[in-house]
Amino acid sequence: MKKKLLTLTLLLILVLAGCVKTKSEVESDGKDTDAKGDGNGKVKIEVLGMGSGEEDLNIVRDQLIKNGFDVKLNIQPDYGTFSAQKDAGNFDLALSSWTTVTGNPDYAVRALFKTDGANSLVEDAKVDELIDKASRETAEEYTKTYKALEQQLVTDKAYIAPLYNSFKAQGVNKDVLNPDTVRLAKSRAIAWETIDFNDAAKRAATPLVTQQAIGDLTSLDPIKGNDGSINTLNTNMYVRLVNLTDEDEVVSDGSLSYNYAMADGNSDYYFLLRDDINFASVSNDKAIDTGERVGAEDVVFSLDRAKDKDSVPDHRTYSLHEQIKSTEIVTDLAELQKTKQSGSEETILEALENGLETKLSRVVDSKTNADNSKGNYQVVKVTTTEPFPQVLNYLAHQSAGIVSEKQVKNINTYDVASFNVDKDIPYGDQRTVTDGASYDNQLYASGPYILVKKNDYQADFVKNPGYRTGSNFDPKISNVTVRFIDDADSALSALRNGEIHLFNGVPETKYDLVEKADNLLLQMSDSNAVTYLQFNTAGREVSESENLRKAVLFSINQDEFLNYYQGNKKKAYSTVSPLVDTGNELTADSSKVKEFLKAYHEE
Structure with missing residues (x-):
């Protein structure tokens, strides 16, 4: 986008x-x-x-x-x-x-x-x-x-x-970044949390510097935009139920779920949620762990508003989620025990428990009662209006990012029908994160990074201190700077000069300039x-x-x-x-x- x-x-x-x-x-x-x-x-x-x-x-x-x-x-x-x-x-x-x-x-x-x-x-x-x-x-x-x-x-x-x-091609400064940690996926936006420096000592103080062409951000509310200004940013700010591999396979890796399963009939989809992700907020230009867990209640709220074209003014992604009939929290373990997987005699419970250290002993309706170490989990069921296997791909899209029900309701107190763009400030409005008199950062990020502030030249992100701490998905680099460089030749020049470390979108006619540079590596894929x-x-x-x-x-x-x-x-x-x-x-x-x-x- x-x-x-x-x-x-x-x-x-x-x-x-x-x-x-x-x-x-x-x-x-x-x-x-x-x-x-x-x-x-x-x-x-x-x-x-x-x-x-x-x-x-x-x-x-x-x-x-x-x-x-x-x-x-x-x-x-x-x-x-x-x-x-x-x-x-x-x-x-x-x-x-x-x-x-x-x-x-x-x-x-x-x-x-x-x-x-x-x-x-x-x-x-x-x-x-x-x-x-x-x-x-x-x-x-x-x-x-x-x-x-x-x-x-x-x-x-x-x-x-x-x-x-x-x-798809990107240039990597291999003298600064470890190329093996920089992904180039066919479809999904680049994931920052895997990227690492060659010198691990730089992680805390040195920012990863990348770029994008557009500096005028549509919205930091994931359902209100689907374009090049925010796709990468929102992908890294909001966790989703599932993700895509670099080859476009739907997986739970790096998502809010341990596992997912499709039920017989291809209309019911079950997701077993993790309990190790908290929302981050911003205070004094720093990311704060709010202590609020990202849970099933937030999933239901996020997907309900994603499918409803009238949930926000200028909703730009509802057509991606109109096949969702309902999203609900499963509270009966027996439902998982008796429901069969699509095309299989195995149960949904067996699929959700695959690879778990602690099996399910109880499903709970409140995220505050979830404790995976004791076998207490939250399970979400998404039901589609008709058999629709491709719903899983849409749930991997940035517009299906999980927002905080509490925070969004606190901010979006306006009436949608009479929304006044000059007076009402909705959740995710770029004015709230822009340097100057309008700055009032209200973001709650469920993903690995949160946007601290932006100006006409760049946007600054910091890692979410409550995101998968200590795991392989805990972000390696603490700070990310996204420079706004609208001209591809200027971006390439910035990469060659060491001003940025990563340039996604190297023009086809300039591949040779990256390949000939001693400090750069050209990554290419379909x-x-x-x-x-x-x-x-x-x-x-x-x-x-x-x-x-x-x-x-x-x-x-x-x-x-x-x-x-x-x-x-x-x-x-x-x-x-x-x-x-x-x-x-x-x-x-x-x-x-x-x-x-x-x-x-x-x-």
Whole structure:
């Protein structure tokens, strides 16, 4: 979920910069952008993007011009102005990118293409039907369904035009950090707690210095944002019921649960909770162990608000959790003893007890009564509206981070329906952690780190003193500084000069600079990031004409993108491509372009 468009998740925020008119503000030759031709038979196409994606925009422009279009580039300097132009409808095509940070294909399509998706411009009953059908299927079953979905999205209706699938790369200062402790996961944001210095004596006083492009934070409330400004930060501030491995497997490692189990029928999911994590707060720029345990009550509260679009104003992640029917605390041990696991004769109790030093003797409803050393545990059951195995991936997402029921209720005393953004200060508002008169840090972190304060240049975090103390998941480094560096070249320069220790998002065209530096190591892996062109589906000629959209679609030659990026990209057909091998592939075809343009002119 960065200003460098190649690594941007498709952000859900809207930052208005100045007055945005309803017609394009980009200079043109004065002709109507909706006209079918410019007098020479060329169809006008306006392509919206950011300066950070100028290379891609230029390639798209050249390919469209080659196929007979009259192309106008609407290049905005930053994401705020890009979003404003997009919201105003000043585009035919918008250069977009999406990273499936949950590791499951439902996330790759639901918010983007379902009619009621949080960031969808598509309204198509067949698309909706196929998304819902695939979500109920297992990985062995859903390949055929996602293939049909892709064909509807791309082949049949041309709602998007895919460009490429990116790799994931980061540069590590190996003279400072132990590279073996720095993870590079396919989907999830980087986990800070595992990272360590080569010199362990630096842990307490020297901060780990990393970076991100965006310094304007959407919200430190995990359900109120899903973008590059907060995904990594909230991932490290709030523990979840489960996590993803670097290869996108759902596990309990580093989470609030010892174990989890799916019951027969694939609608009930059980989680056995740990009792060794407390919430942290901030006082005098230091992290304080509040003594308040992170428990089942907080899980129920957090997931109830996550699934309820009206629980907070400007809820931006509810669509990820709308499949949750209920979350409850299990108080009857017999339920665990008699309920079978999905596809097995073993019980839920057997699955939850696997590897425990002390077996369950009692399940308790209050976190203050939990004492794992005596066999007293809390168990949470999540029930979905229908069989939905992919719910586990959503529970690993930062938006499912566990917040303090007590603290959030203390802060969020406003009325949601009449919320006033200028007067009401909700939990997680960045104003409360920003240096200056508005500073009033109210955060309660359940994860390994907590944000102390930020300014325009950086955000400072300290380790949670109540998080898994003495375990392998106790954070190694006490302090983390996140520098806000919006330009990839500047970030790379800071890495090479030793100003930062870790740069996640090294551009494909700059890999060689990292590989040649004696003090740096380039880490590289596959990713779920896909860059594509999104068609405007309202108020433009491309909105009404499938023929016009298909003419644009078959103008796109993905080989030219792969060549430009020196082979450091892969072909894609949709946002599902990195996750499911459907066999679909886009091939540029100028004869089809002519055919569809001819049909468009005859409409």
